Amino acid sequence: MIGAADEVRLKQVxxxxxxxxxxxxxxxxxxxxxxxxxxxxxxxxxxxxxxxFGVRFSxxxxxxxxxxxxxxxxxxxxxxQ
Amino acid sequence: MVAPGGRASKVPAxxxxxxxxxxxxxxxxxxxxxxxxxxxxxxRQLRLLTPPDWPRVRVAVLRNFTVEPIEAYTCVKGASxxxxxxxxxxxxxxxxxxxxxxxxxxxxxxxxxxxxxxSLENLAPTFFNRFLTLSAAQANEAxxxxxxxIRQIVSAIRERTTATIAIHNFxxxxxxxxxxxxxxxxxxxxxxxxxxxxxxxxxASGMGNVFIVDFERMAERxxxxxxxxxxxxxxxxxxxxxxxxxxxxxxxRARAGRSRKVLVLxxxxxxxxxxxxxxxxxxIRLGEAYPGSAYVGLQEAALNLSKRGVLLALCSxxxxxxxxxxxxxxxxxxxxxxxxSARRVNWIDKATNLRAIASDLNLGLDSLVFVDDDPHQxxxxxxxxxxxxxxxxxxxPSEYRAAIESLECFDAVGLTDEDRRxxxxxxxxxxxxxxxxxxxxxxxYYRSLEMTAEVGRIDEISATRIAQLTQKTNQFxxxxxxxxxxxxxxxAGQPGVEILSIRVRDRFGDAGLVGVAILVPGAHADEAEIDxxxxxxxxxxxxxxxxxxxxxxIQGKAMGYRCLRGTYVTTARNQAVATFYPDHGFSRHxxxxxxxxxxLGEADLAVPGWFATITxxxxxxxxxxxx
Numbered sequence: 126m127i128g129a130a131d132e133v134r135l136k137q138v139x140x141x142x143x144x145x146x147x148x149x150x151x152x153x154x155x156x157x158x159x160x161x162x163x164x165x166x167x168x169x170x171x172x173x174x175x176x177x178f179g180v181r182f183s184x185x186x187x188x189x190x191x192x193x194x195x196x197x198x199x200x201x202x203x204x205x206q
Numbered sequence: 207m208v209a210p211g212g213r214a215s216k217v218p219a220x221x222x223x224x225x226x227x228x229x230x231x232x233x234x235x236x237x238x239x240x241x242x243x244x245x246x247x248x249x250r251q252l253r254l255l256t257p258p259d260w261p262r263v264r265v266a267v268l269r270n271f272t273v274e275p276i277e278a279y280t281c282v283k284g285a286s287x288x289x290x291x292x293x294x295x296x297x298x299x300x301x302x303x304x305x306x307x308x309x310x311x312x313x314x315x316x317x318x319x320x321x322x323x324x325s326l327e328n329l330a331p332t333f334f335n336r337f338l339t340l341s342a343a344q345a346n347e348a349x350x351x352x353x354x355x356i357r358q359i360v361s362a363i364r365e366r367t368t369a370t371i372a373i374h375n376f377x378x379x380x381x382x383x384x385x386x387x388x389x390x391x392x393x394x395x396x397x398x399x400x401x402x403x404x405x406x407x408x409x410a411s412g413m414g415n416v417f418i419v420d421f422e423r424m425a426e427r428x429x430x431x432x433x434x435x436x437x438x439x440x441x442x443x444x445x446x447x448x449x450x451x452x453x454x455x456x457x458x459r460a461r462a463g464r465s466r467k468v469l470v471l472x473x474x475x476x477x478x479x480x481x482x483x484x485x486x487x488x489x490i491r492l493g494e495a496y497p498g499s500a501y502v503g504l505q506e507a508a509l510n511l512s513k514r515g516v517l518l519a520l521c522s523x524x525x526x527x528x529x530x531x532x533x534x535x536x537x538x539x540x541x542x543x544x545x546x547s548a549r550r551v552n553w554i555d556k557a558t559n560l561r562a563i564a565s566d567l568n569l570g571l572d573s574l575v576f577v578d579d580d581p582h583q584x585x586x587x588x589x590x591x592x593x594x595x596x597x598x599x600x601x602x603p604s605e606y607r608a609a610i611e612s613l614e615c616f617d618a619v620g621l622t623d624e625d626r627r628x629x630x631x632x633x634x635x636x637x638x639x640x641x642x643x644x645x646x647x648x649x650x651y652y653r654s655l656e657m658t659a660e661v662g663r664i665d666e667i668s669a670t671r672i673a674q675l676t677q678k679t680n681q682f683x684x685x686x687x688x689x690x691x692x693x694x695x696x697x698a699g700q701p702g703v704e705i706l707s708i709r710v711r712d713r714f715g716d717a718g719l720v721g722v723a724i725l726v727p728g729a730h731a732d733e734a735e736i737d738x739x740x741x742x743x744x745x746x747x748x749x750x751x752x753x754x755x756x757x758x759x760i761q762g763k764a765m766g767y768r769c770l771r772g773t774y775v776t777t778a779r780n781q782a783v784a785t786f787y788p789d790h791g792f793s794r795h796x797x798x799x800x801x802x803x804x805x806l807g808e809a810d811l812a813v814p815g816w817f818a819t820i821t822x823x824x825x826x827x828x829x830x831x832x833x
Contacts, residue, residue, distance in 0.1 A: 141243035144250070168438045169275055172431075173243035176444055184433050 127201045131178070135196060138177050142170045155192030167191075178204065228255045233286055242444060245278035252285050260290040261462045265454070266317035266369070267293065268301035268359065271325045272440035279451035280458075287455055289462050299328065302355065305362040312363070318461055319370045320363050321419070321454065325441070326352065326376040326399065337383055337395040349398050353405045364413055368692040370461050371416040372454070375403040377425035414670065414691055417457060424449050452614075460617040463677045463688060466595060467569055467616070469511055470560060472578040473522035473529055473551070476599060477505060477541070482528045493538040500603030505540035507610035512545050516616050517567060520549040521559045521576065556583050557590040568743035570680060570779055575613060634715035652748060652816035655712040659750060660821040661757040664698045664705035671719045672707050675740060680779040682751070683740040684772065684786060694724075702727035702734070704761050706823075708754045710745055720745045723758040725765070732768035733803075739772065739786075749814035755790055756811045757822055763806045773801040 127135070133147070139154070140147040143161045156162040162170075174196065175181055180203040182190065190196050232248045232255065265280060267273055277293040284291030294315050296304040301324060304312045312320070327334040333348035340348065356373065363371055376399050382388035383395050391397060403422055410416040428449070430441035442450065459465065474481045478501045479491030491498040512518050518541065522529065529551050533543050548566040550559035556578075564571050572593040578584050584598040600609055664672055673691040680686065689697070698705045708721040720742040728735035736758065741751050762770050772787040774780075788794065791811065792802035804811075813820060 138241070138243045141247035164438060165272065165274055168272070168434055168440050169242045169246065172434070172444065173241045176241040177239070177243070184437060187433070187437055 127197060127204055131200070131204065132197065134177055135174065135193070135200065138173050139170065139193060139196075142166055142173060150193055152194045155194075157191075162191075174200070180204070229257075229285055233282065236282055240444070240448065242275050242278070242447070245275070245282055245447075249278040249281040252281060256285065256290045260288055262290045262292065263318045263458050263461055264315060265291060265293045265319045265321065265458070266296065266312055266315055267321045267323060268296045268304050268312070269323040270299040270301060270328045271323070272298075272438055273323055273442065274440075275442065275447055276450060276454075279447045280454045283451045283455035284458050287459050287462075287464060289458050289464070291458060301359055305359045313366055317367065317369045319372065319454075319457055320367070321372045321374070322356065322359060323374045323419075323421075324356070324376075325439075326402075328439070329355065334379075334395070342393050345393065345398060349402050353402060353409075356406065357409055360409060360413065360416060364416070364692070368415070368690040368696075370457060370690075371413075372419050372457055373406055373410065373416065374419045374421040375406050377422055377430070380429060419450070419453050421450075456614050456617055459615070461677075463680070464572075465615060465617050465678070466516075466575050467573040468517040468519055468547075468563070468567060468575065469508055469610070469613075470519040470521045470563060470574055470576045471508060472580070472583070473520060473524055473532075475579040476522075476577060477501060478532065478536075479603070482532055483524060487531055487536055490532070490536075492532075492536060497603045498538065500606050502538060502540055503607035504610055507607045509540055509545065511610070511613075511616065514616065517547040518545055519563045519567070519574075520546055520551055521556055521563060522551050523553055523556075524551050526551045556587055560587065560591055560594060568681070568746055575615060577610070634717075649816060652814070655714070655748075655816075656818045657710060657712045657748065657816065658819040658821070659753045659817055660709045660711075661706055661754065661823060662709070663823055664694060664707065666695065668707055668719060669695050672705065672722050675719070675722050675742060676738060679740045679742060680777070681743050682746060682783055683738075683777075683780050684736070684783055685738055685775045686777050686780060687738050687775075689738070697724070697726070700726075702765065704765060706754070706757055706761060708750060708757070710748075710750055717742075717745055721750055721754045723754050725758060725762055725767075725770075728767075728771050732766075734762045734765070734767040734770050736770060736772040749816065751786070752790075752811075753813050753817065753820055756813050759804065759806055759811050760822065767806065769806055770804045771795070771801055772804070775800070 136147040136150045139145060139150055143159050143166060145154075145159065156167065171182055171187060171190065178200060180200065182199065186199055190199055229252060232251050236244045236248045263284065267276070273295060277295060280293055281291045294311070294317070296312065301322065304310050330348050330352050333340065333345065333352070337345065360371055360373065363369065378396050378399050384391060388394045388396055399422075403418075406418055410418050424446060428443060428445045430446065431443045434440040434443075471477055474483075477492075479497050480489055482490055492501050493499070494502075508518055520529070530543075533539055533541070548563045550562055552559070556576075560571065560574060560576060564574055567573075570593070571591050575595045575597060576584075576587050577597045577599065578587075579599040581598060584596045587594055588596050595615060597609060597613065599606055662668065669691040673689050673694055676687065676689045676694075694705060697703055702725075704725045706723045706725075707719050709719050710717045710721075722738055722740050723736065724738040725734045726737045727733075739751075739755070739758070741754070759770060770792075772792055774784055774787065776784065787802035787804075790804075792804045795801045795803055
């Protein structure tokens with residue numbers, strides 16, 4: 126799992142992109158529940174997370190990372206590598 | 207169009223005390239970690255924080271691929287320059303429609319800047335992706351078609367708006383299609399895209415206020431994101447977004463009249479290596495051999511700027527005679543005394559000297575760029591004069607030239623011949639100053655100048671210069687309304703409108719077109735409103751404004767108006783003309799306290815007696831006002 130500080134940073138990025146209150150982001154936050162999480166903002170979010178953590182998601186991951194939970198898991202595997 | 211304001215140009219670190227604290231802290235937050243998400247969040251916050259007196263610039267983007275993040279980047283970069291930016295992005299791949307149909311959102315939006323960002327891959331997919339399947343004739347046709355589409359879009363926009371137009375040119379293919387043969391082929395994809403890009407330059411050069419965004423060069427330096435391109439047609443990497451928005455910001459600054467005009471140079475360890483007062487003329491480093499060659503490079507860069515119309519000034523702590531000796535006798539000096547428009551070589555602090563230089567040149571401090579090697583001097587100027595752009599020379603001499611050449615703050619919309627002559631004009635101004643000191647009275651001095659003034663109506667040739675004056679003049683400008691040449695030509699054709707300009711010459715030289723007055727129909731039928739009344743600072747204090755106002759009044763009367771109404775719109779820079787209208791016999795308006803009226807025929811307007819000749823357009827006659 127990613128550390129608490131990284132989790133805060135991840136929530137912060139999502140909050141900035143999707144105009145959310147970071148405290149409302151949890152395991153249930155996903156593209157089908159967040160109004161502004163469309164395909165356009167999705168790309169901006171992915172690139173912002175990549176910038177924030179210095180990682181790069183694969184093409185396959187791009188289309189799968191449609192929830193906070195999945196992002197957190199994908200990030201965890203990259204940050205521990 | 208663009209509201210007044212006199213704040214600093216780009217370079218965010220400079221903005222302490224210039225941009226309000228709330229805005230500055232948001233900008234600093236983005237700078238600390240420039241992620242797309244921070245740009246987006248900051249843009250939303252900046253909308254609420256933007257001071258109401260900032261100039262607002264509306265930017266429309268016509269595109270055929272995903273550009274969206276550029277909006278936030280452009281808004282943030284605009285805010286760094288004290289400009290409130292609003293961006294509207296057209297539909298995906300509707301650039302043609304957006305510009306050609308009559309009831310398009312584009313024209314309703316009334317953009318100040320239109321950016322045309324088209325991907326060749328989307329515009330001409332066969333040409334770009336399957337180039338080698340095309341015959342030479344087919345390839346040629348595809349290229350011509352592409353050029354024609356852009357020409358149609360640009361012409362349609364130019365016909366219907368006065369916006370600054372910026373066209374993205376096309377990226378070259380990342381890899382050659384034909385191997386080595388590509389390097390020697392005039393008909394390869396690379397060659398064809400290069401000529402297409404040249405055609406865009408030709409298109410821009412043939413039209414007013416059209417620029418090229420060099421995406422070709424940008425994409426060469428930093429490749430697009432292939433993953434995001436294929437997944438979402440979103441090619442811009444964060445790096446490209448930074449570079450692109452810097453270019454857009456440059457256009458915004460020029461559009462908002464935020465260009466700087468003077469490069470102020472330190473001497474020791476800037477123009478040459480070493481301390482002239484200690485090392486003497488034989489000991490300073492300047493010449494063909496390193497490190498002297500680095501200082502030659504810096505001087506050459508400054509010389510090129512001066513040929514573009516940027517004024518050069520010296521501000522250094524030296525004995526004047528020492529500096530003179532280098533200028534007069536050092537064989538490797540590139541700059542001559544005649545290249546320098548103002549100088550303060552003394553032992554007074556640099557902040558005071560910079561103020562004096564600005565006042566010598568009749569310019570604001572926000573027109574100055576100050577170059578020095580000494581971090582303490584730089585810091586002092588940054589602190590005391592936050593609107594001066596400070597360039598501290600980099601640690602390595604080999605980087606000096608680039609430090610000057612990379613300055614992007616000297617752009618003016620529509621460079622005219624007068625820009626190129628400005629250096630010469632200011633030199634004449636210095637000769638005048640000498641004459642002023644020797645003349646026993648001011649009146650006598652003015653007579654000795656043998657000034658001639660010529661008032662004319664706007665025409666196609668003068669429109670660019672007139673527009674430029676409305677864009678750049680901040681001090682002697684009663685309303686600070688910015689106009690483009692296209693707007694002015696259109697306006698001049700309206701009933702009840704007259705656009706006058708004044709040219710001034712004296713025995714030291716031709717000052718060129720230096721003043722503008724625009725009359726438009728006022729609120730009442732018999733009243734003309736003075737929409738614009740301005741004078742270039744290079745002729746301040748010589749009564750030129752009296753001649754222009756006099757001609758304006760005569761013209762108003764000839765057009766059948768009974769009175770003139772003049773408004774003073776206060777800005778940070780135009781305090782000097784706050785009482786211009788009352789000083790000239792206008793009486794305060796009853797309804798509001800920022801406008802004044804003059805009943806034509808009753809007032810006692812006169813032209814100064816020291817003009818050798820005054821020429822008015824044919825239907826005006828001297829003396830008609832008081833008659």
